Amino acid sequence: MHTLAKLSTLLRHARDGCFAIALWDDAATRERVMKTLSNMLSPIATLTWTCSALDPHPIDYLSQLSEAQRTERAVIFFLGLEDAPADAFKALDYQRELLAQQPHGLVFWLTPEAAHQLARRAPHFWSQHSGIFDFATTT
Amino acid sequence: MEIGPARTLADAIRIFDPRRPLEGETLRAFYAERGGDTRKRMRIHIEVTSGEPSSMLFTGHGGSGKSTELNKLIEELDKEYLVVKVRTSDIVARADLTYVDVILITAMALFRAASNEQLIQRAPAQIAEEVWRQVKQVIEHVIFGHQPTHPTTSSEASLNLSIPKTIFGLTLEFEARFKNEVDTRAKIRERLRDNLSEVINKANRLIEEIQRRHRLPVLLLVEDTDKPDPGRAKEIFFDHPQSLTALKALTIYTFPVALRYNSQFIELDRYFKIFRMPNLALVHKDGTINRRSWRVLGEVIHRRLDPALIAPKARQTIIRASGGIMGLLIALVQSAATNAHARGAQRIEHSDAMAALADLRKDFVAALRSEDYPILAARYKDKRLSNDDALQPLLQMRALLEYENDDTWCDVHPAILPLLEERVAGFKINESA
Numbered sequence: 062m063h064t065l066a067k068l069s070t071l072l073r074h075a076r077d078g079c080f081a082i083a084l085w086d087d088a089a090t091r092e093r094v095m096k097t098l099s100n101m102l103s104p105i106a107t108l109t110w111t112c113s114a115l116d117p118h119p120i121d122y123l124s125q126l127s128e129a130q131r132t133e134r135a136v137i138f139f140l141g142l143e144d145a146p147a148d149a150f151k152a153l154d155y156q157r158e159l160l161a162q163q164p165h166g167l168v169f170w171l172t173p174e175a176a177h178q179l180a181r182r183a184p185h186f187w188s189q190h191s192g193i194f195d196f197a198t199t200t
Numbered sequence: 201m202e203i204g205p206a207r208t209l210a211d212a213i214r215i216f217d218p219r220r221p222l223e224g225e226t227l228r229a230f231y232a233e234r235g236g237d238t239r240k241r242m243r244i245h246i247e248v249t250s251g252e253p254s255s256m257l258f259t260g261h262g263g264s265g266k267s268t269e270l271n272k273l274i275e276e277l278d279k280e281y282l283v284v285k286v287r288t289s290d291i292v293a294r295a296d297l298t299y300v301d302v303i304l305i306t307a308m309a310l311f312r313a314a315s316n317e318q319l320i321q322r323a324p325a326q327i328a329e330e331v332w333r334q335v336k337q338v339i340e341h342v343i344f345g346h347q348p349t350h351p352t353t354s355s356e357a358s359l360n361l362s363i364p365k366t367i368f369g370l371t372l373e374f375e376a377r378f379k380n381e382v383d384t385r386a387k388i389r390e391r392l393r394d395n396l397s398e399v400i401n402k403a404n405r406l407i408e409e410i411q412r413r414h415r416l417p418v419l420l421l422v423e424d425t426d427k428p429d430p431g432r433a434k435e436i437f438f439d440h441p442q443s444l445t446a447l448k449a450l451t452i453y454t455f456p457v458a459l460r461y462n463s464q465f466i467e468l469d470r471y472f473k474i475f476r477m478p479n480l481a482l483v484h485k486d487g488t489i490n491r492r493s494w495r496v497l498g499e500v501i502h503r504r505l506d507p508a509l510i511a512p513k514a515r516q517t518i519i520r521a522s523g524g525i526m527g528l529l530i531a532l533v534q535s536a537a538t539n540a541h542a543r544g545a546q547r548i549e550h551s552d553a554m555a556a557l558a559d560l561r562k563d564f565v566a567a568l569r570s571e572d573y574p575i576l577a578a579r580y581k582d583k584r585l586s587n588d589d590a591l592q593p594l595l596q597m598r599a600l601l602e603y604e605n606d607d608t609w610c611d612v613h614p615a616i617l618p619l620l621e622e623r624v625a626g627f628k629i630n631e632s633a
Binding site: 075181195 | 596598
């Protein structure tokens with residue numbers, strides 16, 4: 062609960078475009094955490110995007126948000142990056158300033174192994190997160 | 201809203217943002233002098249060139265505060281130069297930046313800045329119409345590849361005053377299309393492979409005109425050229441230094457610190473003046489405290505945070521845990537403030553700082569491999585840097601920190617030391633550190 066409280070506090074008060082890493086290893090637990098976090102953040106809206114082979118880049122999703130979605134503060138959960146192609150992590154590294162300009166709080170849900178890969182492949186991006194929040198069920 | 205130190209923990213979470221360099225109002229409100237001389241040396245170099253062309257490389261490790269220092273430099277020079285700030289990642293959103301892109305994006309940013317209505321209105325004399333025509337022609341025909349239109353009639357000639365405005369519009373169109381249209385980007389790159397010199401020539405003509413008519417030397421600041429992966433960055437800097445230095449203005453490129461250790465780096469001396477911004481060292485190589493760095497980081501916190509919001513012991517813990525890395529210091533304060541606010545407290549206590557340090561340690565656990573720990577243990581012992589491939593990722597993730605006080609040396613990030621005690625047989629933390 063303490064980890065959830067910290068993440069909720071960060072997302073509520075940090076500036077636009079702040080991003081956090083949330084570690085997971087069990088899909089059901091992740092869903093429960095996301096639902097609880099959405100309730101805690103209310104009335105701040107939460108949006109969810111899932112990486113796919115056809116749509117692997119978070120920045121593309123962010124650039125396609127409607128004007129209304131961009132105007133109203135929200136938190137966006139990014140899922141499925143474990144399955145993203147190798148260049149998606151590198152793109153995050155290169156686009157970190159574009160991400161910082163986004164109006165919303167961003168939470169990247171990653172398995173511990175994917176977090177490890179991201180830290181090494183996108184060190185500039187990695188160095189600017191506002192915290193790692195561990196919701197993995199096993200150490 | 202007035203910018204000032206945080207008066208509440210919620211403010212602190214907002215103000216201590218590890219992603220954003222200081223600029224504009226935040227630069228004026230929060231900037232603390234580092235005490236080093238990199239910015240001063242750059243300024244002196246710029247001043248002694250007296251507006252003559254010179255290309256510079258600016259490099260430093262991630263989180264060292266490079267972008268803030270550049271913003272400070274620009275603020276100091278803004279009245280004496282036409283400063284054109286370019287961020288390549290704004291236009292080329294994928295990590296496939298080429299040297300052609302760098303020059304093209306820089307030239308287009310120059311065209312846009314020069315055609316800005318406000319600059320034109322306050323200029324003591326106007327740029328020759330012929331120069332504007334040539335710039336417009338190179339954008340339309342060389343860059344966009346339009347076919348030449350019919351010759352200007354006398355009634356169209358009377359619309360000459362709108363040429364800068366047209367150019368301004370074209371630069372906006374270029375930025376949008378080059379960024380978003382894959383085909384357009386490919387075609388422009390293809391056309392420019394043999395025609396880049398035309399773009400450079402027109403940019404240089406415009407630079408000369410600006411200096412003559414506006415009486416302002418031009419300073420081009422090109423950022424994010426330190427971001428591409430090493431292979432791509434080598435192609436940009438090592439294979440095409442002549443092209444990068446062809447623009448007849450003062451030019452600063454950000455340079456990837458990892459390539460400093462490449463054997464070809466020394467050859468860049470012929471083309472560029474190189475400036476490095478070192479990390480702040482909290483200790484000297486012999487382990488004694490470097491009080492000046494502690495004062496600087498204390499000042500960084502003090503300018504952004506009401507002293508009543510942080511216990512003195514918490515502040516000391518955070519400064520020590522930062523390892524002298526500005527970005528980490530900011531992130532640690534944000535993390536500690538989040539911890540304090542989440543438990544309903546009114547100020548950051550030592551326990552909040554220790555929790556932030558524990559979270560930072562988890563960060564390193566997530567990034568480090570088992571084979572990294574013995575390497576770090578060995579560097580902790582001998583403090584020796586080299587261009588071994590194994591050290592580069594450790595420097596990039598800031599597990600290993602490079603310092604330049606005394607001489608050039610390295611040390612393990614203090615947050616990792618307990619991990620080395622756990623995982624490397626026989627490792628002991630030096631108690632005097």
